[in-house]
Amino acid sequence: MAFDPAEILTAAKSSRRALKAALLGWFDHNKRDLPWRRTKDPYAIWISEVMLQQTQVDRVIPYYQRFLETFPTVKALAAAEVSDVLSVWRGLGYYSRARNLHAAATELSSRFKAKLPGTVDELKSLPGFGRYTAGAVASIAFDQEAPLVDGNVARVLSRLFELDGAPGDKTREAALWSLAELLVQGERPGDFNQSLMELGATVCTPSSPTCLLCPVQTHCRALAAGRVDELPPPRKLPPRKRLELAVALSHRDGNVLLARRAEKGLFGGLWEMPALIVEPGVNPYAALRKLFGKRSTIGPEMLVLERTLTHRDLVLRLFPVALPPRLKLPPEAYLEWKWVPREETKALGMSSAMESALDEVLPLEAMKGRRPKKK
């Protein structure tokens, strides 16, 4: 083993007081003024914590404000359709977060009188609440001495205590949570947790940390050992897989044919131009013909759009498709089908990739002056 958890825990116990005082003092004077730090409303704090998962602060802020305006309470969120929640979430990514938010709001209404419960165990029983989010809401909104470990905390603690091991290493994870648990005990647990995250986000950054400005530099074992740059080691990501889709652009009278994806999996619950996976070696024409039937007319490929996701290389190949009148759209392929006026597509939950494709082949500008006819 590259490190001794028991020894680290003992060391943490002896320096706990000074470490916490330094971090809290630093936090009080250096914390960023963020919208979710201006409220004690557990609901608002919950929303912010979910949005911030794997997402940068700058991107979250406008979404956070719009979300709370649209769904100001648990009740309002529970009363909404999940498609409306996805519409507000549009472009933020990891859409299961939005679906779980809605599902949890429903459960909160039935099980907890539409209020967030104040304990980690109760919170963890709700969809979308893992160990981190439960700890965050319990400590920040309810002043519970609940630990939390996110990417920031893991990095800060790894350096402070010279904790070896790669992200995902079980021994390392256990040691991190033990440390967090030990350190959070005492006054202002929410602020303390936030101080660790804030330090990681602004000072103890992954690359080029500003150790000279660090309030706990004298406690930092990695700094003393000259190992700040090598802790924690970068995690290795699996290679991306290629996902190629044949996408049908079908429009008439200013309306675009859209369909809503099944709730699970990639882009779950989102609207899109009807699309099919093109397996290697398969002719996209044949795939689209199979979906829409022999009487449809498929034109030449009009656009190839590539997007890189964390785990996939996404390729969208667009084809114009003319459908015969009164064609029955295959109900098994999607949750629902709809002809949507072009200028109303922005109000639907849609992935950024699909939105880009739609903008390319059917710019809003070109639709000006056309009167959409409702069918």
Added chain:
DNA sequence: TAGACGTGGAG
């Protein structure tokens, strides 16, 4: 348990 699950910005 490792892989699925988005996005646009930073270096």
Added chain:
DNA sequence: TCTCCAAGTCT
């Protein structure tokens, strides 16, 4: 261009 993300959760 290209890599690597950023306050994780679910299966």
